[in-house]
Amino acid sequence: xxxxxxxxxxxxxxxxxxxxxxxxxxxxxFSSWMNSGTQVFIxxxxxxxxxxxxxxxxxxxxxxxxxQISLNKFVSPTTAGTLDAAKLGILAGLIFxxxxxxxxxxxxxxxxxxxxxxxxxxxLRRIKHRSLIYIPLLGIMFGNVLAGIGTFFxxxxxxxxxxxxxxxxxxxxxxxxxYELIYISLPLVxxxxxxxxxxxxxxxxxxxxxxxxLNYNLFVLIGLTCVSLTVSAIxxxxxxxxxxxxxxxxxxxxxxxxxxxxxxxxxxxxxxILILFCDIISRIIIYPFEVPIGLTIxxxxxxxxxxxxxxxxxxx
Amino acid sequence: MIxxxxxxxxxxxxxxLNKLTINFPKGKVTSLIGSNGTGKSTLLGVVSRLLPKDAGxxxxxxxxxxxISGKAFAKQLSFLKQSNHxxxxxxxxxxVNFGRFPYTRGKRMQEEDHQKVDRALQFMDLEEIxxxxxxELSGGQRQRAxxxxxxxxxxxxxxxxxxxxxxxxxxSVQIMKILKQFAHEFGKTVIMIVHDINxxxxxxxxxxxxxxxxxxxxxxxxxxxQPHILEKIFGLEFEVIEKNDRPVCLYFN
Amino acid sequence: MLKKRILxxxxxxxxxxxxxxFTLLGSSPEYVFSRRATKLAAMxxxxxxxGYSSVVFQTITENRILTPSIMGFExxxxxxxxxxxxxxxxxxxxxxxxxxxxxFSVFLMIGFASILYLALFRKGKVSxxxxxxxxxxxxxxxxxxxxFIELLIDPNEFSIIQxxxxxxxxxxxxxxxxxxxxxxxxxxxxxxxxxxxxxVLSLGKDHAxxxxxxxxxxxxxxxxxxxxxxxxxxxxxxxxxxxGILIANLSYEFLPTYKHKYTILGxxxxxxxxxxxxxxxxxxxxxxATTISILINCVGGIYFIILLVKSRxx
Numbered sequence: 001x002x003x004x005x006x007x008x009x010x011x012x013x014x015x016x017x018x019x020x021x022x023x024x025x026x027x028x029x030f031s032s033w034m035n036s037g038t039q040v041f042i043x044x045x046x047x048x049x050x051x052x053x054x055x056x057x058x059x060x061x062x063x064x065x066x067x068q069i070s071l072n073k074f075v076s077p078t079t080a081g082t083l084d085a086a087k088l089g090i091l092a093g094l095i096f097x098x099x100x101x102x103x104x105x106x107x108x109x110x111x112x113x114x115x116x117x118x119x120x121x122x123x124l125r126r127i128k129h130r131s132l133i134y135i136p137l138l139g140i141m142f143g144n145v146l147a148g149i150g151t152f153f154x155x156x157x158x159x160x161x162x163x164x165x166x167x168x169x170x171x172x173x174x175x176x177x178x179y180e181l182i183y184i185s186l187p188l189v190x191x192x193x194x195x196x197x198x199x200x201x202x203x204x205x206x207x208x209x210x211x212x213x214l215n216y217n218l219f220v221l222i223g224l225t226c227v228s229l230t231v232s233a234i235x236x237x238x239x240x241x242x243x244x245x246x247x248x249x250x251x252x253x254x255x256x257x258x259x260x261x262x263x264x265x266x267x268x269x270x271x272x273i274l275i276l277f278c279d280i281i282s283r284i285i286i287y288p289f290e291v292p293i294g295l296t297i298x299x300x301x302x303x304x305x306x307x308x309x310x311x312x313x314x315x316x
Numbered sequence: 317m318i319x320x321x322x323x324x325x326x327x328x329x330x331x332x333l334n335k336l337t338i339n340f341p342k343g344k345v346t347s348l349i350g351s352n353g354t355g356k357s358t359l360l361g362v363v364s365r366l367l368p369k370d371a372g373x374x375x376x377x378x379x380x381x382x383x384i385s386g387k388a389f390a391k392q393l394s395f396l397k398q399s400n401h402x403x404x405x406x407x408x409x410x411x412v413n414f415g416r417f418p419y420t421r422g423k424r425m426q427e428e429d430h431q432k433v434d435r436a437l438q439f440m441d442l443e444e445i446x447x448x449x450x451x452e453l454s455g456g457q458r459q460r461a462x463x464x465x466x467x468x469x470x471x472x473x474x475x476x477x478x479x480x481x482x483x484x485x486x487x488s489v490q491i492m493k494i495l496k497q498f499a500h501e502f503g504k505t506v507i508m509i510v511h512d513i514n515x516x517x518x519x520x521x522x523x524x525x526x527x528x529x530x531x532x533x534x535x536x537x538x539x540x541x542q543p544h545i546l547e548k549i550f551g552l553e554f555e556v557i558e559k560n561d562r563p564v565c566l567y568f569n
Numbered sequence: 570m571l572k573k574r575i576l577x578x579x580x581x582x583x584x585x586x587x588x589x590x591f592t593l594l595g596s597s598p599e600y601v602f603s604r605r606a607t608k609l610a611a612m613x614x615x616x617x618x619x620g621y622s623s624v625v626f627q628t629i630t631e632n633r634i635l636t637p638s639i640m641g642f643e644x645x646x647x648x649x650x651x652x653x654x655x656x657x658x659x660x661x662x663x664x665x666x667x668x669x670x671x672x673f674s675v676f677l678m679i680g681f682a683s684i685l686y687l688a689l690f691r692k693g694k695v696s697x698x699x700x701x702x703x704x705x706x707x708x709x710x711x712x713x714x715x716x717f718i719e720l721l722i723d724p725n726e727f728s729i730i731q732x733x734x735x736x737x738x739x740x741x742x743x744x745x746x747x748x749x750x751x752x753x754x755x756x757x758x759x760x761x762x763x764x765x766x767x768x769v770l771s772l773g774k775d776h777a778x779x780x781x782x783x784x785x786x787x788x789x790x791x792x793x794x795x796x797x798x799x800x801x802x803x804x805x806x807x808x809x810x811x812x813g814i815l816i817a818n819l820s821y822e823f824l825p826t827y828k829h830k831y832t833i834l835g836x837x838x839x840x841x842x843x844x845x846x847x848x849x850x851x852x853x854x855x856x857x858a859t860t861i862s863i864l865i866n867c868v869g870g871i872y873f874i875i876l877l878v879k880s881r882x883x
Contacts (some may be wrong), residue, residue, distance in 0.1 A: 078709075118600035122876050133698040134632070140705050141639055142877075146872040148811060168716045242671065242709065291717065298713035302706045366778055390781025397775050403633075404771050404827045414772060422765025469780070540639040 002255075006269050013276035014203060020283050048174045051237055052279050052301045055171075058185035058245065059232040060271025061192050061264065063245025065223045066117075067202040068260075070124050072135045073253065074309075076246035078230050079136035080209040081143035083242065085116030086228075086235040087167050088150045090229040095157050102181055102236055109232035136246075169241040169294025172177070172280055182237040189268065196260040199223070231286065232303050240294055243301025244271060245312045250308060317342045317470065318363065318473060321484065323372035325358055325529075332358045334529030336372070336439075336478035338486075340522075345499045345506045347523050350549060354526040356509045359397070360475050363507075366394035376473065384407040393473040398481060408461045410445040412436055415468030436467035438463040439494050442485075443457070449531045453483035463491060480515070513550075517541045517563045529550045534535035538563060570823055571711055578838040579824070585842050590851045606740045611670070611746055611846060615806055616816075616840030618753050618798040621760055623813030624820065624833045625791050628771050630697055633821065636813035637799045640686070641702060641708035642678045643808035648711040649677055650733040651718040667742050671804050678800035686792050690785075694765065736807035736862035738848055749805050756794050763790060764829040771827050809862055811869025816840040818876060843868075 018041070063076040070080075077083050089112030093105040120142060127135065154166070192199065198219055201209045209216045234241065248271045257264040275293070278300060282291045318340040327331040332355045340346050348356045352502045361367035363374055365381065374381045378394060384392070391564040394415075415436065425433075431458040437443050439461040450458055459482045466474060474495075496519055498504045510516045516523060516537075523540040525533040533540055533549065540546075546554040555566040590609060594601050626637045653665055665673070684699050685707070719730065766787055770777045778784050802809065820835035847861045847868075855864075 075839040119874070119878070120685045126877075128881055131696060131698050133696070133702050136700060137639065137702055137705060138634060140709070142873075145811065145873045146640075148866035152654060152863045155863050166716075168713060168720070177881045242713070291708050292720070295717045298710050306706055309699065364779065366775055386778070386783045387781045390779065395775075395779050398777075400773075402772060403631075405825045406827055409771075410827070414776070414780060416770060417769055422768070465776075 003266075006266070006273065008150060010224045010276075013273055013280065014049060015047050015054075016046045016280050017052065020280055041190065043176045044174070047179050048171050048175045048279075050083060050103055051174045051179045052171060052275050053298065054182050054185050055238060055241060056235045056271040056273075056275030057189055058182075058234055058271075059244040059270045059275075060248040060267045061189055062227040063249045064264065064267055065109060065192060065199065066245070067229050067249055068199050069223050070112055070121065070135070070202065071218050072124070072132065073250055074246065075120075075124075075139060076133060076136075076243075077227070078143075078244075078246055079139040080120045080229050080243040081116050081139055081146050081282055082120075082227065083235070083240045084112045084143035084146040084150070086231050087288050088116075088146050089232070090167070090235065091150050091159065094159055095153060096246070100194040102178070106181055106236045109235055110228050111226035113232055114223065114224055116142075117189050118229055121224070165241040167235065168292045169239040170290075170292035171238050172290050172292075174238060178311070179237050181233050184233045185230040188230050191222075193264055195219070195222075196264050200258065200260045220270075239292070241275070242294065242298050243305060244275060245303055247304050247308070248274060263270055289290060292293060317377075318507070319375040320359075320363065321373045321375070323362055323368065323374070325355070325362055326370055327363050330477070331529055333362065333369075336495065336526075336530050338506055338524060338531045338534060340392070340505060340524075342505050343499055343503045344521035345496055345508070347520040348509045348526065349508065349511075349513060349516055349523060350526045350532075351551070354452040354549060355529055356526055357477050359526065360395065360477050360507070362511065363473050364393060365389065366397075376544075387418060387421070390469070390471075392471055393475065393493070394466045394469040394471040395475040396462055396466050396477065396479060398478045401456065405469040406450050408442055408445050408450055408453070408464075409433070411450055411461050412442075415465040415470075417471075418469065422523045430471050433468045439467055440464040456484060456487060458500070459483055460487065460491075461493065467494075472503070473505045474507070476506070478509050478511060480510065480512070487513065513541075513546070513565050516564060541565065571826055575831065575834060575838070578835060578842070582838045582845075584847045585849070589845050595854060606743055607743060607746065608846065608848065610845045611738055611741045611749070613749055613841060614746075614753055614794050615802050616808065616812075616844050617757060617808065617837040618802050619812050620804045620816055620836030620838075621757055621833050622795040623765060623817040624829065624836050625760070625770075626795055626813070627817055628767050628829070629788050629791050630701070631708040631771075631773060633702065633818055633880070634814070634873070636811070636817070637795050638808075638810040639705050639708070640682065640795075640799070641704035642682065642796075642799050642803055643810060644708035644711035644715070645678050645681045646803050646808065648676055648715045648718075649674060649714045651722075651730050654730055655718045655722055662824070667745065671742075671745050675802040678803065679796055682792070682800070686796070687789060690789060690792070703739040716774055717829075729730050733807055733861045734831060736803075736809040736865075737748060737860045738806055738844075739860075741805070744803060747874060749801050752801055753798060760794050760882045763787065764833070765831045768790070768827060771829075806864060807864065811866045811873065812840065812843070814876075815865070815869040815872050816843065818872070 021044070021117075059077060062082075066071055066075045066080060066082075068079070086109045087108035090105050092112065093100060093108035097104060120139065123138065123142070124135065127138070198214055201212055201214050202216070202219055202223070204212075206216050211221075248267055252263050252267045252270055256266050275297070278296045279293050281300075282293045282296045285291055285296075320336060320338050320340070323333050323336040324331070331547050336355075336359065340362065348359070350356055360371045363381075365386075376384075381389060381393075409427070412433050413425065413429075416432065417427055419431060420426075437446055440463055440465055442460060444458065445453065450461055455459065459479070463476075463479060466476070479491065483491065492515060495506050495508070499521070499522075520537050522535065523533075523537050524531055525540070525545075527549070530550075532547055541556055543554040543556055545557075546552070546565065546567075550567070552567045556563050557566065590602065590605055622637050626633065626634055650670075653670075685704055689695055689700055689703075691695070700792065722730065766782055767781055769782050770784075770787060772780075774784055777787075814838045816836045818830075819839050820832050823839070824831050825836045826832065843865065844861065848865050851861050851864060
């Protein structure tokens with residue numbers, strides 16, 4: 001029942017995403033659509049929609065992985081400094097190897113991202129006796145610190161004025177030919193699904209997982225690698241997209257529980273739905289101009305998160 | 317005497333305390349017993365004013381505590397929670413000195429204050445480590461330090477939530493003896509939550525048991541430590557024998 | 570031992586201030602000196618405000634890692650500047666005259682904090698952490714909005730915003746400095762009265778309540794003081810984000826005590842050393858190629874990470 005509903009909504013949004021835009025593709029004018037319309041379709045709309053779906057799925061699942069590893073529902077690429085680390089990596093790449101290919105930049109981003117993720121995990125081990133909310137607080141602050149360090153170098157090398165507002169999520173520049181890197185997230189998502197049960201076990205904690213025969217450290221490393229690759233790929237392709245990895249897993253967990261084999265597909269589809277929805281709104285709201293999706297999701301996602309925790313955790 | 321009337325306390329939709337009413341006798345040791353989750357900690361939290369209540373009244377010395385200022389209340393009633401940790405650099409003596417804060421309010425400590433602190437350190441066997449930092453102590457030593465703080469606070473009413481956590485047997489017994497002394501010799505009213513039914517049976521004057529947010533059983537120790545009552549409270553078969561004029565419980569079958 | 574260390578800090582602070590003021594005066598010493606004097610006054614004031622607010626904030630939140638910068642003030646300030654510049658586009662100077670800008674900025678920041686922290690906290694039903702998280706998320710949202718506006722603004726106007734993105738002691742308005750001094754000194758003097766209560770609070774909320782502290786009231790007063798201090802500091806010199814975490818923690822390291830009168834004093838002195846020293850470097854070594862704020866954020870940021878790695882518990 002819920003599945004059917006979600007699938008219908010998804011397909012609807014995909015269609016909308018393909019249609020909505022500055023260059024109007026009207027189904028009525030079929031013949032002229034076949035000429036200029038197809039161009040837009042092939043070069044912009046289809047790649048954009050695919051990128052959106054992959055980003056939505058990738059970020060949501062990254063959120064799940066991070067939450068299972070850190071045993072905290074509020075860890076995500078936004079609240080663990082992951083996004084900021086990726087930006088820092090791209091910045092470093094630009095400083096030391098200006099003019100390098102996208103792939104190379106992504107490599108740099110990946111290195112910084114995984115180092116930051118490991119650092120964050122180390123931090124988490126040290127936190128004791130704290131309220132649940134303390135961890136995302138710490139994570140966002142950690143992200144701000146990375147951005148602050150980045151701003152120093154960005155300023156010095158005259159690359160960017162302000163790290164915090166650089167690389168704001170924006171799919172409008174996604175075109176055929178410059179977005180293919182994001183396909184990397186696809187095999188990662190599949191790997192995650194194949195190992196879903198092991199991932200669930202991770203969420204029981206290190207000792208418990210070990211006693212169940214799981215090679216804990218190995219899987220944590222695999223998980224963080226997948227997350228770092230995904231986030232880096234998305235960052236290069238479209239910029240920073242906050243809150244998705246935070247909200248989607250929490251909503252899914254509320255309705256479908258934490259047995260990942262069952263709930264991962266829902267996480268994926270809900271992530272896609274949410275990001276498509278936000279992007280379509282971004283295209284419509286000040287038509288014919290676009291608001292960058294990073295802003296739309298920051299507002300919608302941020303407010304959703306606030307409502308979410310206020311229902312559950314005022315007293316923490 | 318602490319007089320508690322019709323206390324309600326909810327967490328969201330769940331009702332923890334339901335028109336709870338009880339009078340804790342003055343100058344005696346009363347133990348709160350019962351299974352987990354029955355609201356014992358919540359009750360102490362409400363009485364100590366750490367938790368707000370949803371309804372009801374609490375009277376200490378005939379006065380409604382809702383009307384007493386924090387400063388005055390701290391001189392009448394002290395409360396120690398189950399878990400105590402701190403990350404600040406404090407020596408044992410400095411921690412216990414805080415127990416006098418309701419009286420000194422940050423000004424210099426007087427002779428009397430120092431005496432009370434010394435006495436508390438003595439009772440808790442802390443004189444040798446009085447100048448050590450508390451983050452260097454073991455769990456048991458730290459617990460004793462916090463207990464010393466409460467003793468130094470020297471209030472007429474002392475509320476303790478599982479004070480014997482982390483303590484080995486020798487200190488558990490020592491502290492129970494001191495609490496009894498505080499009650500019978502100094503006239504203090506001690507209300508404590510203990511998990512070990514035999515400690516409660518041996519050292520308390522009165523026992524109260526909570527169930528369904530209410531006081532299910534309350535009375536002198538000998539009245540409550542009876543097999544049929546204990547079975548209803550804990551859901552276990554009990555046998556009670558007497559030794560040294562005190563009840564001892566056997567429930568291991 | 571503590572007193573000796575405080576004296577050491579005082580000595581170093583005086584040393585740094587002297588070097589800043591009296592060396593490299595160049596060809597027109599009177600002009601340079603008077604300019605430096607103004608900057609020095611601002612630096613002393615800001616260092617003390619940030620020192621006080623950071624230490625107190627960490628006591629209220631029972632931790633060593635967070636600072637008032639996460640409360641969201643700076644995002645409000647930056648967004649306001651960006652909005653104004655965007656709305657009144659086309660000019661090369663900031664559309665608002667500095668007094669007006671100052672007053673509006675301060676009111677906005679204090680208003681934001683009042684609604685979020687003071688009003689919500691008064692109900693007593695939410696924890697401080699919860700409020701901080703809301704403030705932080707709102708801050709993230711505001712920064713995203715600012716980023717969007719930056720995309721829309723043309724480069725000429727952008728260089729105006731840039732001035733407000735980072736703290737700088739270079740152009741301090743003396744009138745504003747005067748008002749700020751009066752207000753901030755009042756908060757510091759008033760704040761001295763609650764120091765012994767803050768000592769008790771550092772035991773944790775439950776113990777503080779047990780010992781007779783009115784927790785709600787103490788936290789609200791502290792938040793109010795912090796709000797005023799951070800708002801005025803930010804409006805006067807700009808966002809100075811990580812200075813707080815740097816000086817508060819260095820103070821705890823150097824002066825291992827729970828007594829706030831020492832840790833706050835230590836934080837202020839260390840702040841003076843860093844800010845005046847940093848400004849000296851910016852003026853003479855970096856040749857104004859960077860602002861003090863960026864320098865401090867970088868240093869503070871790295872220190873933060875080292876702190877996290879070193880701490881046994883957080």
